[in-house]
Amino acid sequence: MTAREPIHCDLCIVGTGMAGMSAALFAANRGLRTALVGRTGEIIFATSLIDLMGVHPVESGTVWADPWAAIAALVRDQPRHPYALLPSEAIRSAIDELLDFLEANEMPFRGHPDRNVAVLTALGTAKTTYRVPLTFWAGVEARERKRPCLLADVQGLKGFSARQIASAASTSWPGLRTTRLVLPRVAGSGEVFAERLARALELDTHRRLLAEALAPHLAGVEAVGLPAILGISRSVAVLRDVEQRLGMPLFEIPTMPPGTTGLRLKETFERGLGAKGVTLFLENRVLAASMPSSGDFVLEVGRIEPELTIRAPMVILATGRFMGGGLKADRQVVRETLFDLPVHQPAGRAHWHREEFLDPRGHPVNRAGVCIDASFRPLDAAGRPVHARLFAAGSILAHQDWMRMKCGSGLAIASAWAAVGQAVGRLGRRKPPSS
């Protein structure tokens, strides 16, 4: 192997989902020299809604208005859930710190103090979440007050029918009217892609065309809902501009992924983390890692072949689950892909999934993952930390089912915050490497 000059840092974060991105922010804010490695494949699927805790117990499908009370109940009933390791002040600080960062980078979020909100989805269901991008907020308020609104969809944008949404939501939100916008001069003809439309609407002339198309349908409505197409990097400015032209509040509804919402998060993080001095290795993976008992972790990074080496005394594993690539299953077992850490899992494939997809209890394999100690360090088979300076955060953690509990981003952010806190605490204690 040719000797490459390694890149040195205090902390290497593996994974660029919500957990990895958040961890990089927290580490940079605490003055750690931080490297972040990951493909940006998965975050673009995210809705960008920040769930904290919504449903418990999942068996009964009980939806909570107060996420903090829901977490308290969850931790009481399921003490192995990772939230049990996180005092509510820690979760609160983590979310505040992250949202401050996103706001400073032109992606502000809104919500009610200490309360969940309900967001209308692209199927007309109501999704319980905690914080929503500002561009969704007028919809949350309008729904709460049952204001008469216009929902518009766009000809050529598949999987998003205003008529369907209004019809499905009609019992809880009766005053919804619909229209279909035909915008060939903004998005071209034929199939319309949300991202393309969003980027087009960053131009003034296209916004004028959008406002003109909406204008004839505004009589008697108090707000307008659109699929999430209002810009990528400047969504709030785009929203405000169109609102001004219409003279009424405007809101977005997340489309089917991959849409614009995940892309906004990704671009915002990349911009903001770069500015904070995080060394980013995007579109890269850690291909191999060694874990000496003393001294630095050595991580080989590249797209397909190793292209560079990172040496860091501490690593946070935020590689996600099957979709992210942190876990992988063959026909018999689930493995952790980078360090081959022990994975808590049901005994055999026959027990991974229930017979019905929508079984309210959720599928047991969703609770498989890496077990951690109170310091967010992965545990070995004997229940001891695998390594004093290896931490894990996000959906790779065992004993949670974020898809059913609606705790995805909240858990990712809070566990990242706690893992970084542990890393900061340990940096001082580390012996200097003996040369």
Add this chain to the structure above:
Amino acid sequence: METQVVIIGGGITGVGLARDLALRGVSSLLVEAKDLCAGASGANHGLLHSGARYVRSDPAAAVECRDEGALIKTLASHCVEDTGGLFVAVEGDDESHIADFPGLCARCGIEAREISVADARSLEPVLSERLIAAFQVPDAAVDPFHLAFDNLSEALQLGANAMLHTRVTGFDCDGRHIHRVRLRNELTGEETAVAAAQVVNAAGAWAREVAALARIRLEMSYSKGSLLITDQRLARRVINRLRPASDADILVPGGTVSIVGTTSIQLDRLDRIVPTIEESEAILQAAAVMVPALATTRYIRSYAGVRPLVASSPGDGRSLSRGFALIDHSADGIDNFLSIVGGKLTTYRLMAEKAADLVCHRLGVEAPGLTRTKPLSSFAANQWTQAGLSPRRWMQAGDPEDLLLCECEMVPASAVEAVIAGIRQQGGSVGLNSIGRRSRIGKGSCQGAFCGVRLCAYLCDRGERTGRQGLEDLRSFLTARWRGMRPILWDTALLQEELQEALHCGYFGLELSDRQL
């Protein structure tokens, strides 16, 4: 309502009978409890048997398959891919079985040509290096959906009627005669009845239940078979293992995929016909001996069907052939009722013909059966189950406004419109499941996670469905797709499943009740 013949069951036997009768000028009403091909006719291997598989165990059935397979190849060629087939043996397989095979085939008049192992492997490179013998036979692949839909469409064109989602719930009898058949619409719950001169039970595995409605005991046993679908087509030809018929020894091409199976598991109830994880493991391990790539390839789905086996002892006059049974229920006290069960997809035409002969004899109709000579008509609305057709058409037409609702299999809105028109003509119900059954929607790698949402939006938009109905439809579509996904969820398929769940539960919250809307 009134008709000459009520046909119970919209599988291949029932639709074949409707066509046969229509061609003889006899009116019929076909009633199907669920949808067309909801039973074994939509859950089989799609192998148009040359008969070679049965030369040892059942020479009579082998000859039947030989003749019927050849007829279907010429009369319904648009539903057949005449791939040819191979019988191959691997190290350890019974040598005497191999030695006997050509002679047994010859005795049944089935052409079996021995080729060298090297030639076999150059024809089908996926074959194992441990091959010891190979024969070419005239097997082929048939699209059972296309075949069934065209049979029904031709019957309807000739004046037959059909009611889908309509279950036969009872018979009003008058002495030795059924004079009315009671029906229930399974979607609306509405009850009706139809008067008929003759009633035919073509309810496949459910024939015992239907016969019981007339207080007739039909002794049947059930054998469940499961199959696995690969995400790529692995071989050009049908590949059979040359050994006494056993589990997981056939690989059949199905357009752009391959299908491997089957298992054979005795069942005593029909309430849950789903493929299991144990079966998928068993198939994969056994079949990999013949085609090693089957151990590592990606699977897209699995499915299961039930073969009805009619327990009939020879000599009671009931058993027409060992392949299928035509049962004249006058012996059981009802003179205008008969059951036609068992057999194969390959022999459906013959089964329908024999049943129609008896019906016509009873009705005093002398018109001869025509299905032995008359080619099956082809209907545009029914062709969309063929893999590769919609992308081809879509690209030829080059209409950018014709949006692809299913991106994996490239099914555009125009194809969905054609399918909807066909469903209406068949008296079906327009929804995700019925459109999926008649097209490639939901059959690609997303297994419905994404195209389900797009199609749902499309149908609601078109006013076919309200928002709430759309949600119900989507749930039931995902539920049905799931049954076939569960046994193959590892590696990439598991990753795909997680994305599906993130979308449908994480975002849409479909697992929660609509009270929370």
